[in-house]
Amino acid sequence: MHGVKRVRHTREALEAKKLREQAKLTDYLALTDDLLHRKQENDYSLDAFKLTTRLLQVNPEFYTIWNYRRQILIKGIFPEKQPREIYEYINEELGNTMAALKSHPKVYWIWNHRRWCLENIPNNPDADGLEAVNKWKSATWDREMMVVEKLLNADARNFHAWSYRRYILANTTNPRPEVTEIAYTTSKIEANFSNFSAWHHRSKVYSSLWTSGKLDEAKCKEDEFDLVQNAMYTDPNDQSVWIYHRWLVGTDSSAELLNREVRAIEELLDQESNNKWCIESLVHYKRMLLSKVDGDERERLSAECKQLLERLQTLDPCRRERYASMIKQL
Amino acid sequence: MSSPPKLLIPLHVSYIQKLGESKDDLSYHLTAHLRLNAVYWGLTALCIMGHKDALDREEMIDFVMSCWDEEAGGFGAHPKHDAHLLSTLSAIQILVIQDALDKLEISRVVKFILSLQQPSGVFAGDSFGEIDTRFSYCAVSALSLLGHLHGLDVEKTVSYIEKCRNFDGGFGNTIGAESHSGQVFVCVAALAILDRLDVIDDQMLGWWLAERQLPNGGLNGRPEKLEDVCYSFWVLSALSILKKVSWIDADKLSSFILSAQDLEGGGIADRPGDMVDVFHTLFGVAGLSILGYPGLVDLDPVYCMPAPVIEAKGLRKGWQSLERRVSQD
Numbered sequence: 271m272h273g274v275k276r277v278r279h280t281r282e283a284l285e286a287k288k289l290r291e292q293a294k295l296t297d298y299l300a301l302t303d304d305l306l307h308r309k310q311e312n313d314y315s316l317d318a319f320k321l322t323t324r325l326l327q328v329n330p331e332f333y334t335i336w337n338y339r340r341q342i343l344i345k346g347i348f349p350e351k352q353p354r355e356i357y358e359y360i361n362e363e364l365g366n367t368m369a370a371l372k373s374h375p376k377v378y379w380i381w382n383h384r385r386w387c388l389e390n391i392p393n394n395p396d397a398d399g400l401e402a403v404n405k406w407k408s409a410t411w412d413r414e415m416m417v418v419e420k421l422l423n424a425d426a427r428n429f430h431a432w433s434y435r436r437y438i439l440a441n442t443t444n445p446r447p448e449v450t451e452i453a454y455t456t457s458k459i460e461a462n463f464s465n466f467s468a469w470h471h472r473s474k475v476y477s478s479l480w481t482s483g484k485l486d487e488a489k490c491k492e493d494e495f496d497l498v499q500n501a502m503y504t505d506p507n508d509q510s511v512w513i514y515h516r517w518l519v520g521t522d523s524s525a526e527l528l529n530r531e532v533r534a535i536e537e538l539l540d541q542e543s544n545n546k547w548c549i550e551s552l553v554h555y556k557r558m559l560l561s562k563v564d565g566d567e568r569e570r571l572s573a574e575c576k577q578l579l580e581r582l583q584t585l586d587p588c589r590r591e592r593y594a595s596m597i598k599q600l
Numbered sequence: 601m602s603s604p605p606k607l608l609i610p611l612h613v614s615y616i617q618k619l620g621e622s623k624d625d626l627s628y629h630l631t632a633h634l635r636l637n638a639v640y641w642g643l644t645a646l647c648i649m650g651h652k653d654a655l656d657r658e659e660m661i662d663f664v665m666s667c668w669d670e671e672a673g674g675f676g677a678h679p680k681h682d683a684h685l686l687s688t689l690s691a692i693q694i695l696v697i698q699d700a701l702d703k704l705e706i707s708r709v710v711k712f713i714l715s716l717q718q719p720s721g722v723f724a725g726d727s728f729g730e731i732d733t734r735f736s737y738c739a740v741s742a743l744s745l746l747g748h749l750h751g752l753d754v755e756k757t758v759s760y761i762e763k764c765r766n767f768d769g770g771f772g773n774t775i776g777a778e779s780h781s782g783q784v785f786v787c788v789a790a791l792a793i794l795d796r797l798d799v800i801d802d803q804m805l806g807w808w809l810a811e812r813q814l815p816n817g818g819l820n821g822r823p824e825k826l827e828d829v830c831y832s833f834w835v836l837s838a839l840s841i842l843k844k845v846s847w848i849d850a851d852k853l854s855s856f857i858l859s860a861q862d863l864e865g866g867g868i869a870d871r872p873g874d875m876v877d878v879f880h881t882l883f884g885v886a887g888l889s890i891l892g893y894p895g896l897v898d899l900d901p902v903y904c905m906p907a908p909v910i911e912a913k914g915l916r917k918g919w920q921s922l923e924r925r926v927s928q929d
């Protein structure tokens with residue numbers, strides 16, 4: 271249970287509530303028993319199907335009933351139907367699950383059922399040519415992007431919705447250019463720099479575009495550094511931005527790039543004295559530089575890291591022991 | 601700030617005992633799909649508080665066996681519910697804690713579990729095919745508890761988990777998904793069972809996990825999200841497997857968990873002032889155990905079961921919790 275305020279009821283209030291719920295409870299238990307019994311008897315009738323609709327409206331987490339509902343469709347209803355009718359059933363399922371997701375956006379079972387629906391859209395047998403045959407599929411999958419956008423508008427951090435988005439992008443019959451995802455995450459990030467889900471998605475999309483050679487890594491990174499710097503100045507206490515910056519710098523950057531980023535962060539630190547994230551990031555990048563230099567330069571950097579880590583121990587006492595272990599490693 | 605209350609063990613024990621008594625309550629029946637999991641949560645919380653016998657052993661074993669799904673060869677969450685890996689792991693955990701594995705047709709369950717591995721190496725939760733690293737953990741933990749890890753394709757299992765690792769050191773529920781503390785726990789614990797912690801970047805992940813602590817002491821599940829008692833366990837268990845529990849402020853987290861107790865009715869909530877449930881009660885108590893709270897039994901963070909049970913089976917891995925403090929009163 272999450273985010274439900276505790277209220278202290280009197281004994282009388284509790285009794286009254288129980289009395290009010292009595293009819294609902296009796297109905298729910300009878301419906302549950304009836305359906306589990308029908309399921310055991312392999313009843314794949316339309317009656318049973320309608321009863322699952324009723325039960326799932328009351329309890330969308332009843333996974334056994336979702337399973338049963340799919341069995342009724344596969345074994346009882348679809349075998350007797352024309353493809354067009356099957357398509358209509360599936361559209362209805364999509365409509366129902368959308369309504370359910372609006373009030374229960376984090377219930378795994380509803381998202382599952384929706385995936386199952388998409389994967390079971392029939393071909394149009396009356397059409398000619400592959401495109402026409404696949405028309406129902408492509409129309410439905412295309413619409414899903416709008417659905418997922420609606421859900422991400424309601425909660426921009428819902429990881430079910432983000433996963434579903436990646437699933438649609440990977441499986442749709444009309445793939446959109448991957449680069450449109452960059453624009454989408456830009457809009458999400460501009461609306462709220464704290465949206466780490468969007469930053470994360472962006473890192474995945476860029477990685478893929480760079481690996482496939484569709485975008486030039488060096489050029490993109492320069493623009494990204496500008497965006498991130500802007501975000502850092504807007505809210506230097508927002509860890510989303512700093513984590514993304516760490517990804518952007520990566521693990522095998524040149525000394526030149528590391529020095530440039532160190533200077534930029536030091537400038538920000540001048541304005542935001544004692545900002546923990548500035549100092550912590552400086553330590554991270556300076557430690558990376560340590561492996562690239564030796565002699566006096568190394569001594570100097572190491573001393574700087576130690577001093578910064580000691581500052582962090584006072585500024586961020588919760589993680590004092592982590593900083594202590596880093597000092598030991600120097 | 602006033603000092604936090606103590607852990608009210610007798611009150612929580614009676615809260616858990618009473619959970620089964622609310623059968624005339626609608627909300628009780630609306631959670632039937634989690635019943636077997638809830639029994640495991642309640643039993644483990646009782647064990648950690650040193651009150652294993654507060655629930656009747658025979659009655660519990662009978663209930664577990666009544667959830668057996670003969671057709672699938674696994675356990676559902678409730679009698680007549682379909683078998684699923686989540687409830688199958690709970691059933692096995694309960695039977696192991698109660699030393700009643702002899703009730704089980706082990707070879708059938710093992711077959712059910714192994715049948716759910718996909719070509720990519722990840723596990724599906726049931727025959728309908730939803731995949732998630734949570735289910736990989738369920739499979740690995742269950743097979744290990746049953747002494748049947750040898751039947752598992754370890755390379756394939758590890759390779760999928762590895763592909764879910766992100767640049768921040770954390771893990772997501774599928775390839776490409778954002779790191780999340782719950783998924784970090786399942787992936788790190790599965791890798792610990794398979795002796796493959798080499799897959800983890802422990803400095804990076806340790807950093808990400810330590811940054812889950814918020815100024816109020818509580819832990820969140822992802823960057824820039826709210827704190828929640830259940831993350832106390834997920835973040836702490838991973839830190840304890842990495843031997844880095846000291847990287848967060850134990851006192852502040854203990855106070856946060858203790859302040860989420862219902863001081864009248866017992867139980868622990870997600871946050872101070874919210875409704876309690878058995879899930880957060882277990883994860884609150886589990887977190888306190890890892891933090892060395894006085895008077896509690898050690899929790900094995902890999903299996904989320906009482907450590908003595910796991911040690912007796914010879915399954916203990918090299919995790920490290922904080923040393924148990926001695927009560928000051």
Ligand SMILES: [Zn+2]
Binds near residue numbers: 272828829830831870
């Ligand atoms: Zn929670």
